[in-house]
Amino acid sequence: MKSVTLIVATTLVASSAHAAFTGWSVESSGIGNRTIYSVYANFSSTNLRVVNVFNFGRAVTAGPLQGNQIAQGRVGSMNAVHNDLFIGDIDLDEDGTIDVFNNPGTWAAGAGTWTTAATDSLTDSYCTLQGIGGAWGTAFDPSMSFPPFGTDIATNAGWYDATPSVPNIPSAAGRLKVLQVARLSSDLSDFRANLTIGYAVTGTSTALFGYGSFAIPAPGALALLGFAGIVGTRRRS
Numbered sequence: 001m002k003s004v005t006l007i008v009a010t011t012l013v014a015s016s017a018h019a020a021f022t023g024w025s026v027e028s029s030g031i032g033n034r035t036i037y038s039v040y041a042n043f044s045s046t047n048l049r050v051v052n053v054f055n056f057g058r059a060v061t062a063g064p065l066q067g068n069q070i071a072q073g074r075v076g077s078m079n080a081v082h083n084d085l086f087i088g089d090i091d092l093d094e095d096g097t098i099d100v101f102n103n104p105g106t107w108a109a110g111a112g113t114w115t116t117a118a119t120d121s122l123t124d125s126y127c128t129l130q131g132i133g134g135a136w137g138t139a140f141d142p143s144m145s146f147p148p149f150g151t152d153i154a155t156n157a158g159w160y161d162a163t164p165s166v167p168n169i170p171s172a173a174g175r176l177k178v179l180q181v182a183r184l185s186s187d188l189s190d191f192r193a194n195l196t197i198g199y200a201v202t203g204t205s206t207a208l209f210g211y212g213s214f215a216i217p218a219p220g221a222l223a224l225l226g227f228a229g230i231v232g233t234r235r236r237s
């Protein structure tokens with residue numbers, strides 16, 4: 001029995017040593033006149049649960065930059081567009097009087113799936129730790145503007161796992177989606193922001209943190225980058 005216990009302990013230590021945040025990645029795809037950006041947290045292991053993300057766009061005013069953080073915290077305009085049930089004139093307290101006019105939409109995940117139009121979420125902007133549909137599983141920090149409406153996310157805002165009994169474990173590829181940003185494909189602005197992630201190795205309660213920034217390039221800028229790459233190749237050949 002003793003030897004079995006020892007083997008288990010050794011395995012746990014080895015796993016925890018490799019459960020590291022390795023950075024943010026962004027994937028984009030086009031749907032209609034929108035470009036949809038998915039922001040993923042990447043890890044070197046799946047033996048962990050993601051607890052929260054925070055310090056959105058926070059400037060680094062002291063100490064060294066960690067990961068690929070940027071000192072100013074954020075640059076450019078996010079210009080997010082939504083496709084959810086909180087767009088337009090909203091009667092928040094349902095008393096028959098409109099409280100918010102021309103609202104751009106909400107950052108709450110799943111707000112496009114209350115109706116039969118579950119596909120709305122494909123072209124919506126939202127914050128998440130647990131995907132969308134079914135239980136939302138995500139709650140906002142007090143530093144998030146509330147209601148969480150808008151075309152941008154407040155500086156220093158964050159969101160967390162509201163259902164810790166259902167751990168948010170990275171996929172087999174070691175990643176977990178935390179944010180979707182939809183933009184009009186005609187948008188020409190780049191956006192970059194710092195974001196910090198909190199997680200814990202499975203079976204432990206010690207908080208670990210990962211730092212970095214993610215980039216949402218304008219579709220036009222992506223095309224220019226491709227052009228520059230072609231020119232560079234020609235010069236070398």
Ligand SMILES: [Ca+2]
Nearest residue numbers: 091093095097
């Ligand atoms: Ca009202």
Ligand SMILES: [Ca+2]
Nearest residue numbers: 082084106125
């Ligand atoms: Ca939304």
Ligand SMILES: [Ca+2]
Nearest residue numbers: 161163164166
């Ligand atoms: Ca959860």
